[in-house]
Amino acid sequence: DAKTTQPPSMDCAEGRAANLPCNHSTISGNEYVYWYRQIHSQEPQYIIHGLKNNETNEMASLIITEDRKSSTLILPHATLRDTAVYYCIVGSSTGTASKLTFGTGTRLQVTL
């Protein structure tokens, strides 16, 4: 699986958009980009995933560059409850989607 690079920490003011970057320059054609988050002492929680097109759901938007070498997770209106570690993961598609290689993630701190 391709390796990802994320900043170790970021801050965001409550109500503002949080933009979390991720580099995955060695991603291969059939690999998806997954985002999970882990709020302190809780289990990882799925946020969103995508292959090449931008994706949006009720939690967030995922913007993938045309060359697929990087992506950005956008939380449009961050709240204090969004404070968590966010993991960007590149993984294979069907069949092996459960083998995810978590890195150290980005610790997002949302402040008043």
Next chain:
Amino acid sequence: DAGVTQSPTHLIKTRGQQVTLRCSPKSGHDTVSWYQQALGQGPQFIFQYYEEEERQRGNFPDRFSGHQFPNYSSELNVNALLLGDSALYLCASSTRGVTGELFFGEGSRLTVL
């Protein structure tokens, strides 16, 4: 609809002992994966079970073994426990052939003394 359930939630063992952790996947899921999360680290993939067989394995020694039952539930066994095995053990379920979300249980926190 119950999500992924794990037991026990907490346990304490001593070095050299053996432990068994249990997981029931989300209803409708047939694939179970196990992860180890040490304090301050991201989860690390241990192995995946589908159709009662180990399908993929991460970089973990043979002391870590597992089993999947016909009802898709799974066990993780760790033999000859070491202090370094202290961690949160997470079970995740999914449906083979479907791309997307892994559903995680709340984990079993193992402390080895």
